[in-house]
Amino acid sequence: MADGARTAPPDDLVQPFQIETMAAQGRLIRLGAAVCAVLDAHDYPDPVAELLAEALVIAAAPAGALQFDGVLTLQAKGAGPVNILVVDITSDGAMRGYAQFDRAAVADTETDGPRQQMPRLLGAGHLALTVDQEDITQRYQGIVALEGATLADCAHDYLRQSVQLDAVLKVAAARCAETGRWRAGGLMLQRLADKGAQHQSGDHDDAEEVWRRAVALLGSCTPGELVSPDLHPHDLLFRLFNQDGVRAFDSTALQMRCRCSRQRVESVLRSFPRAEIETMKDGDDVVVTCEFCNATYRFDPAAVETLYADAERDRKGESG
Numbered sequence: 527m528a529d530g531a532r533t534a535p536p537d538d539l540v541q542p543f544q545i546e547t548m549a550a551q552g553r554l555i556r557l558g559a560a561v562c563a564v565l566d567a568h569d570y571p572d573p574v575a576e577l578l579a580e581a582l583v584i585a586a587a588p589a590g591a592l593q594f595d596g597v598l599t600l601q602a603k604g605a606g607p608v609n610i611l612v613v614d615i616t617s618d619g620a621m622r623g624y625a626q627f628d629r630a631a632v633a634d635t636e637t638d639g640p641r642q643q644m645p646r647l648l649g650a651g652h653l654a655l656t657v658d659q660e661d662i663t664q665r666y667q668g669i670v671a672l673e674g675a676t677l678a679d680c681a682h683d684y685l686r687q688s689v690q691l692d693a694v695l696k697v698a699a700a701r702c703a704e705t706g707r708w709r710a711g712g713l714m715l716q717r718l719a720d721k722g723a724q725h726q727s728g729d730h731d732d733a734e735e736v737w738r739r740a741v742a743l744l745g746s747c748t749p750g751e752l753v754s755p756d757l758h759p760h761d762l763l764f765r766l767f768n769q770d771g772v773r774a775f776d777s778t779a780l781q782m783r784c785r786c787s788r789q790r791v792e793s794v795l796r797s798f799p800r801a802e803i804e805t806m807k808d809g810d811d812v813v814v815t816c817e818f819c820n821a822t823y824r825f826d827p828a829a830v831e832t833l834y835a836d837a838e839r840d841r842k843g844e845s846g
Contacts, residue, residue, distance in 0.1 A: 535758040539777040540586055540619075543763050546771030549736040550715050552744075554759050555586045555780075556752075557710040561699070563782035564623050565708050567820040571632050572701075574608055575708060577647055577677060578625050579699035583712035584681045585613045586621065586780060587695060588655075596659040602680070604672055606649030607631035612817075620783035622818040643676045653680045655688070678712075692717035694741050698749035711752030715744050736770070743767055784819035791823045796837040803830065 537558040544551040561582055565575045585600040592598065599614040613623035635646045650672065657666040668688025674680050678697040685691045699710035717737050743766050751762055763772050791814050795803060806812045812825040825833065 535756065535761075536777065537755065538780045539759070540589070540780060541759045541763070541777045542775040543767075544773050544775070545740050545767055546773060547736050547740075548718055549733065549770070550717055550740045552713060552715040553587055554763060555583045555710075555712045555714075556759060557582060557586075557780065558707075558755060560621060560780050560782045561708050561710045564621070564818075567818070568624065570625065571627075571629065573632055573635065573647060574625050574627050576699045577608060577643060578611060578613070578623055579708055579710040580677050580697045580712075581611055581613045582615075582621055582623055583697050583699070583710050584677060584695070585615045585623075587681075587697075587712055587714040588685060588689065588691070588693075589615055589617070592657060592689070594657045594659055595661065596657065599654075599656045599658070600681075601654045601656070602648055602651065602672060602677070603654075604644075604648030604651030606645070606647050606651075607635060608647045611648070615780075616785075619778050619780045620785070621780055622782055622784045624817045626817075644672050644674055644680065648672055648677075653677075653684055655684060694744060696744060696747060696752070698752040700749065700753050702753075702755065709753040709755060711754075713744055713747060713752065715740060740767070740770065743769065782819075784816060784821065786816040786819060786821055786823075788823050792833060792836075795825075795833050796840065800834060803833075 537556055538560040539556055541554040541556070542551070543554065557579070561579050564582060565578065570578065581600055581602070585598060589598050595617045597614050597616050599612065602611040603609065608625055608627040610626040611623075612625075613621065615621040632647070652669050652671055654667060654669045659665070668684060670680060670684045670687055672680055673683065678695050682693075682695050685693045685695070693714055693716040695712065695714045697710075697712040699708065701707065702709055747762070747766055751757055759777070760774055763774060766772070795812070795814070803812055806814060810827055812830050814823045815821070816823075
């Protein structure tokens with residue numbers, strides 16, 4: 527798999543792979559421009575940016591395992607300086623995210639000692655993963671408490687408790703030393719059924735030993751390797767798992783692509799009472815800002831009156 531001729535490692539992708547012993551399959555996530563596009567939409571302090579970048583990776587990691595056709599949303603709500611963290615990803619690789627936080631409270635945590643994401647930034651709360659599928663009316667949702675030192679710890683608990691996946695997850699996010707731009711990456715390893723395990727010639731390890739070795743090899747991956755813009759995903763997988771053999775499959779592209787639009791905002795506004803719409807005014811205009819991409823939609827008085835007229839016509843049509 528390693529190929530010294532590669533000069534531009536691919537980025538913003540999910541790389542599925544499988545250990546040749548059939549003990550495990552996994553997904554390697556790499557985010558460069560995509561994570562920057564999400565973070566650049568708002569002025570996030572570094573601890574919040576790191577947390578949101580890791581959430582983007584975590585949302586992308588189980589998406590293939592759940593095999594959905596629609597939107598997967600990861601949401602964390604806590605009582606700490608970061609009270610809401612939301613990330614979603616569509617089945618075609620469009621991702622977005624945002625965080626609500628108290629800037630002064632986040633700054634105060636900078637001197638709190640060792641890095642403990644959950645108690646320091648999010649505090650007590652819960653992590654929820656929701657899957658909305660286009661052709662299925664009922665959605666799936668699983669919830670776990672925010673317990674553990676990091677967001678990855680909470681996601682690991684979620685995978686075991688709510689999805690019942692025997693899986694391990696390693697996540698990293700950091701600014702690139704050369705450019706100052708954010709990068710993020712992660713590896714998820716999922717155990718396969720024991721009956722599929724194969725062993726190398728002369729290797730009599732049982733399936734449990736094969737799985738433990740794969741987990742140990744994943745554990746040897748450093749944060750720097752996960753986020754490196756110069757290390758090809760195939761080369762990283764080869765370094766980690768060549769002892770048992772590893773096979774990479776076609777990757778899936780990821781990009782930051784918000785689903786907001788003026789038409790969507792108009793549809794939402796038409797459903798609001800007039801008194802509530804009046805509270806959104808900035809001067810004479812009604813102004814709506816997308817929490818994800820920070821795009822602003824402005825409606826002058828004439829446009830607002832058109833919305834009221836459309837909403838009234840819709841109500842009459844429904845009652846008639």
